[in-house]
Amino acid sequence: MFDRQKINQTRKDFPMLNDREIYFDNAATTFKPHVxxxxxxxxxxxxxxxxxxxxxxxxxxxxxxxxxxxxxxxxxxxxxxxxxxxxxxxxxxxxxxxxxxxxxxxxxxxxxxxxxxxxxxxxxxxxxxxxxxxxxxxxxxxxxxxxxxxxxxxxxxxxxxxxxxxxxxxxxxxxxxxxxxxxxxxxxxxxxxxxxxxxxxxxxxxxxxxxxxxxxxxxxxxxxxxxxxxxxxxxxxxxxxxxxxxxxxxxxxxxxxxxxxxxxxxxxxxxxxxxxxxxxxxxxxxxxxxxEQDFAKLIAYEQDLVNYFIEEMSKLDNVEIYNPNSTSGIVAFNIKGIFSQDVSTYLDTQGIQVRSGHHCSKLLNNVIKANDTVRASVYFYNTFEEVDRFVEVVSQTTLEKTINIFV
Ligand SMILES: Cc1ncc(COP(=O)(O)O)c(C=O)c1O
CATH class of the missing domain: 3.40.640.10 (Type I PLP-dependent aspartate aminotransferase-like (Major domain))
Structure with missing residues (x-):
């Protein structure tokens, strides 16, 4: 298993990763290592x-x-x-x-x-x-x-x-x-x-x-x-x-x-x-x-991270999760009463990058009964600390805060 220390070492291989921003849009594309x-x-x-x-x-x-x-x-x-x-x-x-x-x-x-x-x-x-x-x-x-x-x-x-x-x-x-x-x-x-x-x-x-x-x-x-x-x-x-x-x-x-x-x-x-x-x-x-990193170990680490992510997000009252049984790196959710794109725009002001909208799958809306969603997606180079920070910011996201960024 990859321990948390090893992931911090691995993160150094990626010039785009830093401690100020959280990149949770890995289902769209991943960052590239130096090699x-x-x-x-x-x-x-x-x-x-x-x-x-x-x-x-x-x-x-x-x-x-x-x-x-x-x-x-x-x-x-x-x-x-x-x-x-x-x-x-x-x-x-x-x-x-x-x-x-x-x-x-x-x-x-x-x-x-x-x-x-x-x-x-x-x-x-x-x-x-x-x-x-x-x-x-x-x-x-x-x-x-x-x-x-x-x-x-x-x-x-x-x-x-x-x-x-x-x-x-x-x-x-x-x-x-x-x-x-x-x-x-x-x-x-x-x-x-x-x-x-x-x-x-x-x-x-x-x-x-x-x-x-x-x-x-x-x-x-x-x-x-x-x-x-x-x-x-x-x-x-x-x-x-x-x-x-x-x-x-x-x-x-x-x-x-x-x-x-x-x-x-x-x-x-x-x-x-x-x-x-x-x-x-x-x-x-x-x-x-x-x-070289041992892909199977990376997957196992990512799996633990996703389980933790879903577990922590499920504790929030202001959030609706559409895939509570997710075993992949994706958490699809909405903050109740706030348009998904406003959520992602607000999260961006907090140094967090996620995707919102239909995600190129425009037939799914009727199935999950949501017009659009916020999608946070992790990869093996994301950390438990990033999940903690993300959950904290989401828990404190209000309609007022998302409106204020436009005024
Ligand atoms: C499930 C799935 N299929 C196909 C694609 C299209 O991939 P690309 O944009 O790399 O051609 C994507 C991209 O997000 C995807 O997630």
Whole structure:
């Protein structure tokens, strides 16, 4: 277990962390340790060549570094190296999956099963694909805490469902879904499962072979890496037969004037154009950092922190919590009688950074009966002292104080 002393030491690795401000918006993006920033700078200072093009040794050595990162990421989620495709982030990954798989395999009458707790990036691409092929979207019923049970999932499954697309950890309430069991049921019906891992890969040990998901999408920036890089994981057997939706330099082995085209093997047939090389190298440094710190221990520490956070917040009379059973790094709440955005603006004046609003999940409001929420989200570098300070400030936040900042 990480002790509190060790976390204070770890915090020194992050130039953005300080004792004056409390950063509780980690579900939006995380801060970067020095090693990640250094990896980006090193690329620009010493070898900022393109990859996949140059016939000179230095360009080739950058290509090797990018491939090393692919292997690191594959090991991190227990995939094979050629099942890891670089994208610009979870949003591009989910769009690429929906349009590649959906346009190739879905047809009129098919059903895409998802939930009202999904991020827009995991729902809007399916809306579009459904419209294009004549498929329809259905939703698994959620409980009052926005949670999706295996029982409700089973009740929602039927023979017309061809794609199940769900987040392993949702972004407003941080609900953790039984993805392994959901994948099993999905496959029993002959459908495929797309897993949005934007939140889960950053906070959980993810083993794609054990979960048996067909696709997994995630972003680097929510797990210490730079912005601009993400991943599609997919089973090689699926990638091998899948036609890439995007076209361009890099993915093809040859094409002719009359339009005939042959692709490279996966993962390269899904990677077009110049990738975000510096971000990929930064992603590699982030994974190495997480491995060195022992990711499992970081998760255990974060879990203790979240339990404490929920426990302390539950003691406050002026607060309504929407995920009292949260096991993730997210606490979703409102201060009674105060608009969520006014709360976050006020907290900012107290040196506390959180997010408020719909959090890109605009279908959840009816389920939790709240138009918007304040979302405080921690990462392993946050401390119990920060939670104490946060709870104290929230307990003393009044309508009057939030109004006064505008006058
Ligand atoms: C569950 C979930 N899915 C998808 C996304 C989209 O990620 P990105 O903005 O990195 O593309 C997010 C971002 O907050 C998310 O939380």
């Amino acid at each position: 990640v920033i250094d990896a980006v700078l090193e690329y620009y200072n010493n070898y900022s060549y393109n990859v996949g093009r140059g016939d000179y040794l230095k360009a080739y050595s950058v290509e090797q570094k990018v491939e090393e990162v692919r292997s690191l990421i594959a090991d991190f989620i227990n995939a094979d190296k050629n099942e890891v495709i670089f994208t610009s982030g979870a949003t591009e990954s989910l769009n690429t999956i929906a349009f590649s798989y959906g346009l190739q395999y879905l047809k009129a009458g098919d059903v895409i099963l998802t939930s009202l707790a999904e991020h827009a990036s995991n729902i809007l691409p399916w809306f579009k694909v459904a419209e294009l092929v004549g498929a329809s979207i259905e939703y698994v019923e959620l409980d009052q805490y926005g949670d999706l049970s295996l029982e409700n999932f089973k009740a929602a499954m039927h023979d017309k469902v061809k794609v199940v697309s769900l987040a392993a950890m949702t972004n407003v309430l941080g609900n953790v879904l039984p993805i392994k069991e959901i994948a099993k049921v999905t496959h029993d019906y002959g459908a495929i499962i797309v897993c949005d891992g934007a939140q889960s890969v950053a906070h959980n040990l993810v083993d794609v072979k054990d979960l048996d998901v067909d696709f997994l999408a995630f972003s680097g920036h929510k797990m210490l890496a730079p912005t601009g890089v993400g991943v599609i994981y997919a089973k090689y057997s699926i990638l091998d037969k899948l036609q890439p939706f995007f076209q361009g330099g890099g993915s093809n082995s040859r094409y002719t004037q009359d339009g005939s085209l042959s692709y490279k093997k996966p993962p390269y047939k899904f990677e077009n154009g110049t990738p975000p090389i510096e971000a990929i190298l930064g992603f590699g440094a982030a994974i190495k950092y997480l491995n």
